[in-house]
Amino acid sequence: MISDQDIIGKVLYEDADHKFIWLGTEQRYRKGLIQTMQYLIIDRGRGILLDPGGVHLFSRVVAALSRYISIDKIDYIFFSHQDPDVSSGIALWLGVTKAKVYVSKLWTRFLPHFGIVDPERVLGIEDKGGSLSLPSGAELRFVPAHFMHSCGQFNLWDSRAKILFTGDIGAAVFGEGDETVFADDFDQHMKLVEGFHARYIANNAVARKWCGMVERLNPDMIAPQHGAIYRGKSVKQFLAWLSNLRCGTDLVDQIYGS
């Protein structure tokens, strides 16, 4: 259960110039709908919004972020990949902000199918990644996460906060009322994580490649778009677990049923 205090959000990192904020969660569990988590980075008063989500979340996310920043100060929106729970609100977000959108170049021609989208405001990230310098001098890096699960997918590395936003990687699906903000009870939490990762991630080869890359970043936190945030020793535990997971096409006969 998440406390009433945390349900409206939590600052995960803060210094004089820079904040990394988790924007809280739904007050009420909705059956049949996967729960999502949004994040906001504020750097010298300018905002970057991460995976703001679909149409029906729009009003909640607008309300949550406006506690921290005026909406006209959102300069960028980052989409980890093309799924409906990540990016289907794009037309609404482009309407209420002047933000530009970063997303894998694999999806720039697909996003306009969500509605009216000005292509000049959508910046396609090349496969190998890239970076964005913020007013304070902090750097955000677009870290490749292709095939984990989406074939065109990025994580966002905040080098100042030492937090890696991972989209669906590390995601958990909670039962009603079981939500926690942090995945501190690692063994317990993995029970909510394993099924999704074994089925959605393309295979162990790419999982291992991704884990090696993330180990070198040495994050203080791994912040996914569903479930709970990894911190402290659960970060390394998660990477060790994932690098040994058989998943996706490793299990192709089982998944195809033949």
Next chain:
Amino acid sequence: MISDQDIIGKVLYEDADHKFIWLGTEQRYRKGLIQTMQYLIIDRGRGILLDPGGVHLFSRVVAALSRYISIDKIDYIFFSHQDPDVSSGIALWLGVTKAKVYVSKLWTRFLPHFGIVDPERVLGIEDKGGSLSLPSGAELRFVPAHFMHSCGQFNLWDSRAKILFTGDIGAAVFGEGDETVFADDFDQHMKLVEGFHARYIANNAVARKWCGMVERLNPDMIAPQHGAIYRGKSVKQFLAWLSNLRCGTDLVDQIYGS
């Protein structure tokens, strides 16, 4: 170039009880937006609509299908996977029809993020597939196509028309004015197909598995959601080509840029 006669659609298979119809294409190429193709199956006067697409296509697809059937006779909508160009119009389609939706069970909790969706009208397909019997006795089969590209993806096999609807598999991206309805010039067409398949499909192992399965179906046509339709000898040529393609995580170091 597609003729003016074909731009409004084409019947690909027809007998007294059963039709498989390609619903035509946009009259005007739209820069920055991937073109899509929709299909309609009519069996004894009842309709099944395949990958009807996103919000901005809605009016064109409604107009196209109403040439063949009244919209209240659409009993089912099939979504091959979760991408915006496939399924983001779901709330509109559920509003104007009484249809039920078939989609991989991996996406049933994600689709409501597109807007207001009644979960009772969304039928999740189990990984190994399934089938649907039509009034004439014809059978539609949901054929697994996971990781080609989407990790939860199905093709639709119409056993009467002997047409396999493949979603993104076999898709081509045409230049302006270069569109053709059929991929009869195979070598020329593969130039428009290779880049997409090498980058989006998870790896050769799964491509080879899928090709083996499709060879056993022995389709007369392979009908993708973008590009052109394979018929005659181009069907086998396409399967031979795809089963030898190195793609996705086979090229992981190249795609990740390290």
